[in-house]
Amino acid sequence: MKVTFYGGAGGVTGSKHLIEVGDNKILLDCGTFQGHRQETRELNSKLPFDAKAITAVVISHGHLDHCGSLPLLIRDGYEGRIYSTDATKDVAEWILKDAAHIQQMDADYMNRHRIKGPELAEPLFTQKDVDEVMARFIEVPYVRFSQEWFHLAPGVSVKFYDAGHILGSAVIVLQFEQNGQTERLAFTGDLGRVGTPLLPDPEPITDKVENLLMESTYGNRVHRSIPEAVETLRDVVNQTYKRGGKIIVPTFALGRTQELIYVLHQLTDKKLIPRMPIYVDSPLATNLTNVFTRHPETYDEEAWKDFGKKGDLPLAFRNLTYTVSREESKALNTKPGPFMVLSASGMCEAGRILHHLINGLEDERNLILITGFQAQNTLGRRLVEGHKAVKIFRQKFSVKAQVEVINEFSAHADAPALKKYAETIPGLRHIFLVHGEGSQAEAFKKLVSQDHADWQIDIPQINQSFTLQNH
Numbered sequence: 001m002k003v004t005f006y007g008g009a010g011g012v013t014g015s016k017h018l019i020e021v022g023d024n025k026i027l028l029d030c031g032t033f034q035g036h037r038q039e040t041r042e043l044n045s046k047l048p049f050d051a052k053a054i055t056a057v058v059i060s061h062g063h064l065d066h067c068g069s070l071p072l073l074i075r076d077g078y079e080g081r082i083y084s085t086d087a088t089k090d091v092a093e094w095i096l097k098d099a100a101h102i103q104q105m106d107a108d109y110m111n112r113h114r115i116k117g118p119e120l121a122e123p124l125f126t127q128k129d130v131d132e133v134m135a136r137f138i139e140v141p142y143v144r145f146s147q148e149w150f151h152l153a154p155g156v157s158v159k160f161y162d163a164g165h166i167l168g169s170a171v172i173v174l175q176f177e178q179n180g181q182t183e184r185l186a187f188t189g190d191l192g193r194v195g196t197p198l199l200p201d202p203e204p205i206t207d208k209v210e211n212l213l214m215e216s217t218y219g220n221r222v223h224r225s226i227p228e229a230v231e232t233l234r235d236v237v238n239q240t241y242k243r244g245g246k247i248i249v250p251t252f253a254l255g256r257t258q259e260l261i262y263v264l265h266q267l268t269d270k271k272l273i274p275r276m277p278i279y280v281d282s283p284l285a286t287n288l289t290n291v292f293t294r295h296p297e298t299y300d301e302e303a304w305k306d307f308g309k310k311g312d313l314p315l316a317f318r319n320l321t322y323t324v325s326r327e328e329s330k331a332l333n334t335k336p337g338p339f340m341v342l343s344a345s346g347m348c349e350a351g352r353i354l355h356h357l358i359n360g361l362e363d364e365r366n367l368i369l370i371t372g373f374q375a376q377n378t379l380g381r382r383l384v385e386g387h388k389a390v391k392i393f394r395q396k397f398s399v400k401a402q403v404e405v406i407n408e409f410s411a412h413a414d415a416p417a418l419k420k421y422a423e424t425i426p427g428l429r430h431i432f433l434v435h436g437e438g439s440q441a442e443a444f445k446k447l448v449s450q451d452h453a454d455w456q457i458d459i460p461q462i463n464q465s466f467t468l469q470n471h
């Protein structure tokens, strides 16, 4: 078995891992790189392998850094199918359509301002490309619905365990059968937290698996408990409300947005926070919330206990508004506080959140509430690091608003939970740490090695290959 890490190695974006056994080449995830615009555009404009040679593609979940390069794969001649859960297919469709739209707008902007020089800028892919991607999907049920191995190619099959990260997310287990021998490799994709509202906990793997590709986003972090985080949220919301400020929350359109809405719904019902106007100002988040509503089979039991019986929807309540039009969004710029607005993108790199920050950063009554991982070189990271001034659209703004970080609603497991997850896998011998910045992966390797000297743990570099012996 040969494993090559084409992305999501030494960093958290661009997830792409190629597994080769015999004639079979299975691609795990096909995600885009995010960060510095110029660099990532180059990385995202061509694939580092021959798309025509790939046998099958399996997608762990619908975040862009895990599925955003699927249109390129098909453009480059990939002829096979794309395997994912039912909900991931729906999520990926919205995420890819949104990305195509943003690229079109970017290209139009560059052409209007002649940024690229004489030749016209083109989007990396279009709506039509997304339609072609969607026609290739095959839905695979979670193991809790079907214990059967799902056939991918001669001698290769797959199982999906719930990863509890976002709607539809899966831990992928590949099984290779060759010359009477069976070999297995698992890929966590992104692994969720235990005990988060709405989504189920990550489901333990019960098959014997020798090799594991494991995410390590928070490999050096211990999260506070969810109830502690809810208390902090309650306190900062009440403080900001009292001073008449706005609460500006950059969120990913999927995951944190829905979890926060759920928690805010509970806090409001229990009268622990005032019934203030809350806006979800992201068309993508709104569309994805609808996908959530269509997939109640993916909620955890608690969500049903809390809201299901009352005929109450977890993600809808009286003072919550999903904005649709640009006008509604713009009106929030001049609206006086107190109110709360959740808007994308989660790392403050693009989208409507930038306008809310432009209008909100310089007022000390306001609160910028950071609720997720902020990658290097992003505006969100600079806010977390406490920069006193930041640039948005080439203009300088001083940061006078309070900046508060609550990472506990993060859709990623912390170090102890990652370790525990690996420890429950029967027969594990070899771990590759992916999807983590260097220091996070190194710290996690150290933590795990202390208790498991018999496990081989590697931190692959980008484009690095490993040949694994059959055990």
Ligand SMILES: [Zn+2]
Binding pocket: 061, 063, 165, 190
């Ligand atoms: Zn993810």
